Amino acid sequence: MPSDSADTENSVTLVPSVQQANLDLVMRAGTLIHTGFANSDEELFAHDFVFHFVNPRLAELDGDHHGYDGFRSFFERLHRESDTGFHNEPHSLTPYGEELVVAYATNTVSFGSTALDVDAIVVWRIVDGRISEAWDIPAINTVRPHQSRTE
Numbered sequence: 001m002p003s004d005s006a007d008t009e010n011s012v013t014l015v016p017s018v019q020q021a022n023l024d025l026v027m028r029a030g031t032l033i034h035t036g037f038a039n040s041d042e043e044l045f046a047h048d049f050v051f052h053f054v055n056p057r058l059a060e061l062d063g064d065h066h067g068y069d070g071f072r073s074f075f076e077r078l079h080r081e082s083d084t085g086f087h088n089e090p091h092s093l094t095p096y097g098e099e100l101v102v103a104y105a106t107n108t109v110s111f112g113s114t115a116l117d118v119d120a121i122v123v124w125r126i127v128d129g130r131i132s133e134a135w136d137i138p139a140i141n142t143v144r145p146h147q148s149r150t151e
Contacts, residue, residue, distance in 0.1 A: 029044055106119050122136045
C-alpha cells in the first residue's frame, strides 16, 4: 500500500504552487501592458482592484486608479503623453509568501523629445487568484537618459 506522503508529493507536482500561479498572473498583466491591452484580460483583476501610482513629478497620473478600466486608462494615457510611447523592460519577478509578487523593471518614456529610463518596482497583491492591488514606485531621483540595449 503506497504511503500518504507519496500521494501528497505526486499531487503537489501536478498542481502549480500558489507562488507560481501568482507569478503567472503578474506575467499576464505585463503582457497586457506590453501589447497595449490588445486582448482584454479583465478576469486577472479583482472587481475592486486598485493601482497606486506614486510619482509626484507626474501629478496628472499620481494617485489611485480603480478597476481594470482605471488600470488600462492609466497606461493608455502614459503611452499617449510620451512622445515615443511607453516601453517596459522587465528584469525580475519575485514572489513573497502566497500573496505578494515584486516586479523590477526599467520603463522608458519620452517627454519633450528626450527619452528617459526610469527604474521602478511594482508590488502586486494577489488574493483568491486575482490581482487585488498594485503599487508602482518609480525611482524618480535616478531618472537618466535612455540607453538602448546596443549602447
